[in-house]
Amino acid sequence: MQETFRWFGESDTVKLSDIKQAGATGVVTALHHIPNGELWEVHEIKKVKKAIEDAGLEWSFIESIPIHENIKLRIKDYKERIEIYKQSLRNVAQCGIKNVCYNFMPVLDWTRTHLFWELEDKSTALRFDKVEMALFECFIMKRDDVESSYTPNILEQAKTRFNEMTSQEKQRLEDSILKGLPGTVEDLTIPVFKAMIAQYKNVSHADLKANLAYFLNEVIPVAEENGIKMAIHPDDPPIDILGLPRIIKSESDLDDLVNFIDSPSNGITFCTGSLGAHPENDLPKMIEKFKDRIHFLHLRNVKREANGSFYEDNHLDGSSDMYEIVKAVLKIEKARGVSLPMRPDHGHQMLHDLENRKAYAGYSAIGRLRGLAELRGLKLGILKSDVV
Template sequence: MKQTFRWFGVNDSVKLADIKQAGATGVVTALHHIKNGEIWEVEEIQKVKSLIESKGLEWSFIESIPIHENIKLRTGDYLKRIENYKQSIKNVAACGVKNICYNFMPVLDWTRTHLFWNLEDGSTALRFDKVEMAVFEKYIMKRDGVEKSYTSEILAQAKNRFLEMTSEEKQRLEDSILKGLPGTVDDLTIPVFKEMIAQYNGISHQQLKENLSFFLNEVIPVAEKNGVKMAIHPDDPPMDIMGLPRIIKSESDLEDLVNFIDSPSNGITFCTGSLGANSANNLPKMIEKFAEKIHFLHLRNVKREADGSFYEDNHLEGSSDMFEIVKAVLKVEKNRNIQLPMRPDHGHQMLNDLENNKAYAGYTAIGRLRGLAELRGLELGIKNSIN
């Protein structure tokens, strides 16, 4: 596997030199300063590419060129936004960057109720707590119709949890959910968030899938002509939240995706954390099934809980069998005679990074360094045992 590391640009507390020292050869990043829906100009792309290459690294994957909400809704100026996206594809290709990760999640990117959840060993992790999600929707956000989204048991637990929470804990929950990452959305307020969600009233799973299909049938031919691979990231968490439909969360969803348009440019970012949070997903089997369509790997592990909650575990621990996952990946690489770009994801905040207040939750250096080292060792062990 080609070892890469995500980087959020010059303002990231993790520097390119840190990535180099971690042993990665590739960088995964984006033009985080470009407004969502605008064209990525060649000059701006080349600046970032040159900076990465000046450190002896490669810009392996773009993550992401965000998709404007109007495209997802097929409303307003969505056709202009699609044309902008096509031009961005042409421009990155002209600069020699030929891999794009993207997602089609409404309003929010990945969502967690805890950004720094305390683990037994003293490190912290990202966590999605189903009960606290219900607390946020019902008592903080006060979303209409929230009762339809949760069982009576979860709602009862949410009521008790809300009554027990301090004002600081309620604020922490709100901040965790509405916190934006660079290149996604800015930090949101409850009123703005409710307005954004309201745009999706009446949008079904099927309609959102049709909108995704329309988008892909517009942009994939451009990508294919320019030698660019598009790789969709699964929804995270892999379940409906805030009343918003999630449409890339299972094997059948990925099957729909690859059937929207038959092209070598239409592919998948196989995220073992997002897909692994859905207990119905058999990850090694899915890797085998979609072998020709996997362009990018996010390798991480989550520990699932009975009510749908989960937290980010160590990369080789958790509910998914990382040994079988990597073994399946290596088989794909051998059969296709390629190296798939891989990055460790959502590492724990640990050691000196516990004092780093500027790091993005899940993207601290040392936790991902540990994950990369573990994955590197696992890959070597599997290869040696096979040979």
């Protein structure tokens, strides 16, 4: 596995020199200053690539070239937006970058109800609390027909918790859900957010999958012509939220994906956190099944709870067996003769980073450094034991 770190550009408090010192050889980044859906110009790509290479690192994966909502909905200027996307692919290939991660999640990227949830050891983690998600939808956002999305027990807990929350706690929850990472969406207000969600009112899972299939049949031939591997990121969390359909969350969804267009360029970002939050997903089995289509790895671990809530655990703890996952990855790497780019995802905020919360939630330096070191040790132990 090639060890990489995500970097959010010059404004990131985690510098390229920090990534170099962590022992990673690759960087995962994007043109975060380019608005969603606009063209990636060659000179802009080269500027970021040069900064990475000047630091002695490689731009291993683009994450992401965001897909405009009009493409996901197949409305208005979606055909023009797809042509822009195709040209962006040609431009990154011209600059020598051949790996692109993307997602097809409606409106939001990954969603959490807590960005700095305190753990027993006083470090902080990302958390998705299903009761607080219901609380947000029912009493803060006031979404129509929300009752059909949750059990009466969850709704009753949400009502009780809402009545106990301070105004500051309510604002914290709203901010956690509506403040996007760079390159996804801008920070949203409730009215704008509701308007964006309303566009999906009559869009079913089948409709959104059809729109994804249409997009892939347009762009994958361009990717293949230019030697680019496209790798879709699973939906996070892997459940429907906010009345929005989620369509990449299970083994059967990934079956559909690879069948939309038969091409080695049509692949998967295997995120063990997103897929691991769904209790029915057998991750080692899925790695073996989709071994020829996995192009990128996000290794992290979540601790699932009984009601559908979860939090980001240490990389070697949590509900997924990271030993079996890494062993499965190393087996397919050996069979394919490749070293897949991997990044330790969503580290805890800890130690000195607790005093400096300017880093994006989940992307502080020390927590990811710990995750990378643990994964590196696990990989070495497996290889030395000759079990692959």
